[in-house]
Amino acid sequence: MDFISTRGEGAVSAASAICMGMAKDGGLYVPSSFPKLEASDLGRLADMDFYERSAYILSMFLTDFSYDELKDYCAKAYIKFDGEPAPVIQVDDTTFMLELWHGPTLAFKDVALTLLPHLLSASVRKTGSDKKTLVLVATSGDTGKAALEGFADVPDVEIMVFYPSEGVSDMQKLQMQTSKGSNVHAIGIQGNFDDAQTAVKSIFKDPESNRIINEMGYSLSSANSINWGRLAPQIVYYVSAYVDLLASERIKPGEAINYVVPTGNFGNILAAYYAKRMGIPVNKLIVASNANNVLTDFFNKGKYDVNRSFYKTMSPSMDILISSNLERLLFELCDREPEKLKELMQSLDIYGSYEVDKEELREKLPEFVSYFSGEDETAEAISNFYDMFGYLLDPHTAVAVSAYYNYLTDNDDPAKTVIVSTASPYKFASDVLYCVTGKREEDNFKAVKKLSSYTDTDIPARIKELNELPILHDMVIPKSEIKDTVINLLKQKGHK
Numbered sequence: 001m002d003f004i005s006t007r008g009e010g011a012v013s014a015a016s017a018i019c020m021g022m023a024k025d026g027g028l029y030v031p032s033s034f035p036k037l038e039a040s041d042l043g044r045l046a047d048m049d050f051y052e053r054s055a056y057i058l059s060m061f062l063t064d065f066s067y068d069e070l071k072d073y074c075a076k077a078y079i080k081f082d083g084e085p086a087p088v089i090q091v092d093d094t095t096f097m098l099e100l101w102h103g104p105t106l107a108f109k110d111v112a113l114t115l116l117p118h119l120l121s122a123s124v125r126k127t128g129s130d131k132k133t134l135v136l137v138a139t140s141g142d143t144g145k146a147a148l149e150g151f152a153d154v155p156d157v158e159i160m161v162f163y164p165s166e167g168v169s170d171m172q173k174l175q176m177q178t179s180k181g182s183n184v185h186a187i188g189i190q191g192n193f194d195d196a197q198t199a200v201k202s203i204f205k206d207p208e209s210n211r212i213i214n215e216m217g218y219s220l221s222s223a224n225s226i227n228w229g230r231l232a233p234q235i236v237y238y239v240s241a242y243v244d245l246l247a248s249e250r251i252k253p254g255e256a257i258n259y260v261v262p263t264g265n266f267g268n269i270l271a272a273y274y275a276k277r278m279g280i281p282v283n284k285l286i287v288a289s290n291a292n293n294v295l296t297d298f299f300n301k302g303k304y305d306v307n308r309s310f311y312k313t314m315s316p317s318m319d320i321l322i323s324s325n326l327e328r329l330l331f332e333l334c335d336r337e338p339e340k341l342k343e344l345m346q347s348l349d350i351y352g353s354y355e356v357d358k359e360e361l362r363e364k365l366p367e368f369v370s371y372f373s374g375e376d377e378t379a380e381a382i383s384n385f386y387d388m389f390g391y392l393l394d395p396h397t398a399v400a401v402s403a404y405y406n407y408l409t410d411n412d413d414p415a416k417t418v419i420v421s422t423a424s425p426y427k428f429a430s431d432v433l434y435c436v437t438g439k440r441e442e443d444n445f446k447a448v449k450k451l452s453s454y455t456d457t458d459i460p461a462r463i464k465e466l467n468e469l470p471i472l473h474d475m476v477i478p479k480s481e482i483k484d485t486v487i488n489l490l491k492q493k494g495h496k
Ligand SMILES: *Cc1c(COP(=O)(O)O)cnc(C)c1O
Pocket: 107, 108, 109, 141, 142, 143, 225, 262, 263, 264, 265, 266, 267, 268, 269, 317, 318, 396, 397, 422, 423
């Protein structure tokens, strides 16, 4: 299977696409076609563990890897989870939670980022490169920690994570600042996630930066969902959830279901769309936004416009206005014609907006609908869901729940629905505690304890230990200095 750039650059192997992270023309790699899952495949998958399901599906895309090789990597990745990596929990007759936060950093990013280091190291070997890899990451909170954790002390890799210093939760910041490993760097920026992502992407596109980095013995890669190696492992859990529902006879063969996904950079829900393209029967893909509802407006009006206020919310990992992976969906909307796509992206660069034909959007991508949830609604969802089902939502998942109920208000839809649960509520303990008890506790670790005793749920070990770990990374820089910082850190590394 080859991978092509959304902006027209020629086909490369899966290994090359993973090594590069992003195409040199500034586009994103997409598979040249979508492999199909037949009913017989679903039957076979039903008898497999998650790591085998993962290898099975990945091997359909990563054709320069063998199934056994992938199975080995997946086994090594998913052993790091506390139990099943992607369990499906039923809350009522039609609603199911797909819990993706049982990994080492307690957010769904772990599913891909425990595996990516294995995929990346193997890809470097397969392409015969003699360079070390510099992984650059922009994070709205959760990708950063998961990437730092996944790549810590991986040989021949240096990893640098840029996060908005004042735009992540206290727990997220602490998780990153206490990261261990001789090759890891976590750097706060004075700016928001979009600033970090734009700066990082511009380093990828800049020939001069690439030359300097290459001369120091490194080639660039990405651990953001712009990297195909991040996205592919995320397709697996959508297939896996369907297979589980089928195997437990909660749906019939061929029955179409909804997926509701709390969305920021559009990576996770794009993986759901790809699962549909592979043949998973999908009724609606419900794009859930928080108060930064640029995507909701896009799906409803056909206009994507980042010229608007930016809000800091309880769901910081979704505080994003420029959703990178939407480019991959637009590529499909443009019938895979790079010229058409490039026009839209140029307009985004110049005006901060672009517009597509609303009817065409509806006709070509009828599965997509989008709803958003403001802060009050999100808080209410946490409180109500806990009262009704005894189920504790993190604020991101609560955005999805609330968006789903808004969807149901407008649509009489009896389809079974899988809501993607993306983080442990303990990562956002202060806010969650306030929503369920009505009482504020600003001290995070006190909030954690109170949340545990109030809800009679266990505190994840990774949260408990955070309080004791030393701060190892406290650098904060202006957003204009991201590029220079990357080069300087590499130089310092060379002198050690
Ligand atoms: C990253 C993240 C999201 C958004 O996922 P995208 O792939 O960026 O759309 C939602 N919830 C949590 C907890 C996250 O960490």
